[in-house]
Amino acid sequence: MAGASLSAAALRASAEPTILVFDSGLGGLTVLDAVRRARPDARYVYVGDDAAFPYGRLGEAALVARVLTVMERLVATHRPDLVVIACNTASTLVLPALRQRFTTPFVGVVPPIKPAAAATRSRLVSLLATPGTVARSYTHDLIATYAGACAVTLVGSQNLAGFAEAELAGAPVDDAALAAEIAPCFVTDPDGRRTDVICLACTHYPLLLPRLEALAPWPVIWIDPAPAIARRVVQLIGALPRDADRHGFALGAFTAGTCLTTPLRDALAARGINEVAIEAVPLPLQ
Ligand code: DGL
Numbered sequence: 095m096a097g098a099s100l101s102a103a104a105l106r107a108s109a110e111p112t113i114l115v116f117d118s119g120l121g122g123l124t125v126l127d128a129v130r131r132a133r134p135d136a137r138y139v140y141v142g143d144d145a146a147f148p149y150g151r152l153g154e155a156a157l158v159a160r161v162l163t164v165m166e167r168l169v170a171t172h173r174p175d176l177v178v179i180a181c182n183t184a185s186t187l188v189l190p191a192l193r194q195r196f197t198t199p200f201v202g203v204v205p206p207i208k209p210a211a212a213a214t215r216s217r218l219v220s221l222l223a224t225p226g227t228v229a230r231s232y233t234h235d236l237i238a239t240y241a242g243a244c245a246v247t248l249v250g251s252q253n254l255a256g257f258a259e260a261e262l263a264g265a266p267v268d269d270a271a272l273a274a275e276i277a278p279c280f281v282t283d284p285d286g287r288r289t290d291v292i293c294l295a296c297t298h299y300p301l302l303l304p305r306l307e308a309l310a311p312w313p314v315i316w317i318d319p320a321p322a323i324a325r326r327v328v329q330l331i332g333a334l335p336r337d338a339d340r341h342g343f344a345l346g347a348f349t350a351g352t353c354l355t356t357p358l359r360d361a362l363a364a365r366g367i368n369e370v371a372i373e374a375v376p377l378p379l380q
Contacts, residue, residue: 110339114177115180117141118149122178125323135340139345140345140367144351148255150252161191178200182205182295203323213291218288218290219245219293221295225251227250227295257275272302276309279292280310280314294316299318303316347370349373
């Protein structure tokens with residue numbers, strides 16, 4: 095998790111803060127859930143930049159430009175007290191530019207290498223992420239800093255984020271397709287040691303966790319960074335006030351809205367998104 099710059103005291107002063115949770119699509123909902131459990135009174139704006147999904151296939155310069163463009167609009171419209179970039183693919187790249195451009199504090203989601211290194215016994219750890227996150231120098235630096243004693247297998251999945259979107263939209267892919275995406279995470283070495291920890295380094299993947307657990311060739315610890323992100327948000331905006339209303343409002347906004355089928359709208363409502371809107375930010379013409 096990457097920190098934020100504004101003083102915690104200044105943020106705690108604002109009652110019922112507005113928290114904007116941002117991702118390329120639906121994956122950030124896994125982070126929204128965790129943050130909302132900690133501060134159910136806050137006003138939430140969940141934004142999926144589905145016009146540009148998947149971020150994992152965008153080049154670095156294009157991704158920085160895209161996130162800055164969309165965030166410009168979102169910060170002006172919603173005036174959030176805090177923004178969570180609930181996307182590893184973006185956070186491992188764009189946070190310095192966001193912090194330079196805006197005074198709003200940003201909390202990022204980055205691969206949970208440190209807890210993975212603490213949890214492993216076999217010292218064989220796998221990092222499951224988008225091709226973008228796997229390629230980032232930020233990710234390689236995290237591994238060098240926190241997991242020097244481990245053999246870390248980097249698995250860049252082309253399809254898993256899309257499969258998670260399909261799952262939530264009520265069109266799940268079959269087991270064989272999911273099993274093929276996670277198979278490279280399961281490694282054995284000549285001494286008979288096996289991978290025992292897998293970092294879920296894309297916020298989409300916890301949407302599939304029950305199925306991933308069922309399809310794993312052997313049991314492993316799956317590390318989802320969302321609870322740690324919620325703790326960081328609470329550090330910055332404070333814990334739930336005693337007298338708080340526990341039913342804060344949540345708006346879901348999408349930059350294209352093409353993903354908004356009826357089953358997906360139902361799934362969003364079931365996850366406590368009270369209203370859904372389209373805030374169109376088309377991709378620039380190529
Ligand atoms: N949910 C995003 C992440 O955490 C990325 C998915 C994508 O757009 O490729 O990396």
